[in-house]
Amino acid sequence: MALKATIHRVQFQIADMDRHYYADHALTVARHPSETDERMMVRLLAFALHADEALAFGRGVSAEDEPDLWQKDLTGAIDLWIQLGQPDEKAIRRACGRAGRVILYTYSGHGAEIWWEQVAGKCAALDNLSVIDIPPASVQALASLAAKGMTLSCTVQDGEVRLTSPEASVEVELTVRKQPKTRR
Numbered sequence: 001m002a003l004k005a006t007i008h009r010v011q012f013q014i015a016d017m018d019r020h021y022y023a024d025h026a027l028t029v030a031r032h033p034s035e036t037d038e039r040m041m042v043r044l045l046a047f048a049l050h051a052d053e054a055l056a057f058g059r060g061v062s063a064e065d066e067p068d069l070w071q072k073d074l075t076g077a078i079d080l081w082i083q084l085g086q087p088d089e090k091a092i093r094r095a096c097g098r099a100g101r102v103i104l105y106t107y108s109g110h111g112a113e114i115w116w117e118q119v120a121g122k123c124a125a126l127d128n129l130s131v132i133d134i135p136p137a138s139v140q141a142l143a144s145l146a147a148k149g150m151t152l153s154c155t156v157q158d159g160e161v162r163l164t165s166p167e168a169s170v171e172v173e174l175t176v177r178k179q180p181k182t183r184r
Helices: 037-049 089-098 110-123 136-143
Strands: 006-016 021-031 055-057 069-072 078-084 099-106 129-133 149-157 160-164 169-172 175-178
Touching: 006 037, 021 037, 021 055, 037 055, 037 069, 037 078, 037 099, 037 136, 037 149, 037 160, 078 089, 089 099, 089 110, 099 110, 110 129, 110 175, 136 169
Parallel strands: 006 149, 078 099, 099 129
Antiparallel strands: 006 021, 055 069, 069 078, 129 175, 149 160, 160 169
16 A cells, blocks of 8 residues: 655745745645655755745656756746755756756765765756755754644845744755856
């Protein structure tokens, strides 16, 4: 018998002063049986960092051909592809070919460092790729906020990120490993 996804309801208030984006989002997040609290909370963090009315959760863990989050334009073209974890070079290249911007969030500490050492050179020419690492301490702190019903707020100011629930507050550290090349 297949296990079903666990549904989490999130009231999310986002104040991103760096992007001048201020909005409340009522989200329903399906957590795949194989997904950890850590990974789900990194998905929510990625949502907050790129929040937009058009940003949507993909099937992620359940489908190899879809990202964890994506944003499409009115024609259906993919503007933004957000993936978590450590995909292989072929998957990264495929995503970069399908989307205007691709952002990878890694979050497994030393394993992410080793992965990046292996793929960095192969991904250097991908002009629309960003790779951002979240250290294990930040990920564990985020996981402590996880619940079936969550009220969260995210504040982004001067590159600093803070996620807050009624019970706790987490300062999230982000390390940019690769940024897209500037366009002319």
